[in-house]
Amino acid sequence: MTHDADRACTALRLATLRGGVLDARATEHLAGCRRCAHEHEGLHALGGRLRMLAPEPPTSLMRRTLDTAAPALAINAGHVAWRPLVRAIGAALLPLPAIVITSAYALRALYGLLATVLPETLSLYLVLNYAGLLALCAALTYGAVPLLAARQARLTHEVAHG
Numbered sequence: 001m002t003h004d005a006d007r008a009c010t011a012l013r014l015a016t017l018r019g020g021v022l023d024a025r026a027t028e029h030l031a032g033c034r035r036c037a038h039e040h041e042g043l044h045a046l047g048g049r050l051r052m053l054a055p056e057p058p059t060s061l062m063r064r065t066l067d068t069a070a071p072a073l074a075i076n077a078g079h080v081a082w083r084p085l086v087r088a089i090g091a092a093l094l095p096l097p098a099i100v101i102t103s104a105y106a107l108r109a110l111y112g113l114l115a116t117v118l119p120e121t122l123s124l125y126l127v128l129n130y131a132g133l134l135a136l137c138a139a140l141t142y143g144a145v146p147l148l149a150a151r152q153a154r155l156t157h158e159v160a161h162g
């Protein structure tokens with residue numbers, strides 16, 4: 001008997017002891033394995049008797065266990081909620097130096113181009129206004145990153161936990 005067949009026999013025995021409906025793989029194995037077919041009825045009866053012997057935990061024990069575990073679960077949920085937020089902010093801040101350097105070179109080139117056709121003071125005024133507009137757009141964009149990440153984390157949490 002091969003190792004995979006032994007593994008399939010063991011999985012079928014455990015599934016039979018647990019009770020319930022066998023899946024397609026277990027049903028197929030049961031139909032093809034003489035040893036498992038021979039043991040199946042006995043294991044099924046044994047599993048039923050074992051389930052009858054196992055006591056249900058009292059509801060007070062379950063409630064106390066959940067009450068005891070609640071603070072640890074809440075802390076763990078808080079850590080899980082912060083991770084996507086930190087990752088999103090980190091991913092957003094990563095290209096920021098390149099954006100700032102590129103914008104500075106572009107503004108300098110724009111100033112040079114405008115200074116050839118306009119007075120320098122007016123060129124400086126226009127470039128500074130444009131720089132302010134770019135800074136405002138960047139601030140709004142980077143300010144929205146934590147909000148969007150928190151919203152996404154909340155939606156993911158709602159989908160996962162109902």
Ligand SMILES: [Zn+2]
Pocket residue numbers: 005008009012029033034035036037
């Ligand atoms: Zn088998």
